Amino acid sequence: MQEKWSHRADLAEAAITDRHARRVWGIPGTNLAVVGWPSTTKDELFFHWHYWWQAHYLDCQIDATKRRSTKKRKRRIKETMRGIRIRNLRGWTVNRYYDDKSWLALAVGRWLSSSKHKGLRALERNIYDGIDTLTGVLPWRTNETFYNVPTNGPAAIMMARAGRVDKARELTDWVFDHLINQDGLVMDGMRMRMHGPELVPVIHPYCQGVMMGACLEIADHLLSENSDEAYTYISRARELVDAVERHLASPEGILNTHTDGGDGGLFKGILARYLADVATRLPGDSSLSDNTRRKAARIVTASATSLWNRRVEIDGLPVFASNWTEDARVPSLSTSVGTIRGAVLGSTVPERDLSVQLSGWMLLEAAARVAAADL
Known part of the structure; x- marks a missing residue:
């Protein structure tokens, strides 16, 4: 099964x-x-810049390399990190x-140590x-009063991995205190x-995953310190898997939310990553x-x-199809991806989009x- x-x-x-x-731009390396x-x-010229798509492209390369390391894969990771730096100018x-x-800090942090890499x-x-001093969490972007899970979720993961567990807990607790339906x-x-505060109640698959x-x-981290507070977070993870199974998956366990292309093309894949975790x-x-x-294994x-x-x-x-319960369509050049209000919209045929294939x-x-773990 693992080999398959x-x-x-x-x-x-x-x-x-x-x-x-x-x-x-043709630059070697x-x-x-x-x-x-x-x-x-x-x-081909990377005229429009899709920073977070490239972060997930890097993350997928790291997945493959950790599964089976080769010189070619390791070289491509290095070239991709350099490519992101150069294209970001x-x-x-x-x-x-x-x-x-x-997202980029998470991907690079899986490969490099921040204590040894000044860029990271x-x-x-x-x-x-x-981090905003009033709310104690991160805004979506600078000079913004929107505080969302797609920002604070991956940031909390990054902070916990970097040893800043107290701050990771603050971000995570804020989400569970305010944003569970x-x-x-x-x-x-x-x-x-x-x-006053105004909820944005939309449900995105990747929000479940990052939390x-x-x-x-x-x-x-808390278990390594023999802290009983760890069980609060274990319980929260269990409850999220239950909620995903009930509301975002088919009776057969297939993630069946329709996310189409553009930015949304990445959403289910991110949830699958953390379900596997x-x-x-x-x-x-x-x-x-x-x-x-x-x-979690069954859904994946x-x-x-x-x-x-x-x-x-x-x-x-x-x-691959953008919607995992439907047949994939052959992509075409009909309409390319575009951006509106900071979000990337998908192609007319979503299968064309890198996000969907990633x-x-x-x-x-x-x-x-999951197969390697023999669950």
Whole structure:
């Protein structure tokens, strides 16, 4: 089973490498992924900059390398980190959006140590310094009064991994205190208006995932200190998996929220990444934790099976559907991705978007990890 999912993840990697991987402006020793395939000239020139998509492209490369390390994979990781720095023009920190920067810090932090890499150290410091003194959490972007989970979730994971567990707990506790709906799902965020706080109750798959991830990292640290407070975060992770199974998955366990392309193309893949973390890392010997691990593994495997069975193949390599319960469509150049109010909208045929294909790759890497754990 492990070999099957590993092979499928390899094919997803090969498809993105073949169709999307390019040097930045022809500069040797660089690599980024063009945002659409078939691609336009503007895509090939990285005319529009999709910072957080590239962070997830890097994260997928790290998944593949940790699963099976090769010199070629390690070289491409180095080239991608350099490509992001060059295309961002002034290092990694120049970006108004704290969610974008947190995603990159998470990916790079899996590969490098901030104590040894000044670029990562500067990026982490930039994110810490962005915490709002009034609310105690991060805004979505600079000079903004919108505080959301897609920013504070990955930032909390980053902070916990970097040893700033108290601050990670503050961000995570704020989310659980303010942004859990009646179904037990994590809502998008909260805007501070003149008349007071205003909820943004939209449910995004990746919000569930990052809060699972934050709870896991915090619980690990607290358990290492023999603190009973760890069980609060273990319980929260279990409750989120239950809510996802009830409200965001089909009876067969397939993640079935329709996210289309653009930024939304990444949302289910991110949730699958952290479901795999729960399946393989959730602490506890109780029947509750055992059941949660099995649920998380079932959702990942069922979703990956559906994704794979509904792919189309072009030149022997897969193209994945944006919606995992539907057949994939052959992408075309009909309409390319565009940006509105800070969000990237998808192509007319979402399968064209890098985000959708990265999400498929993420899911298959998650399935490979679950299979390796033999759950």
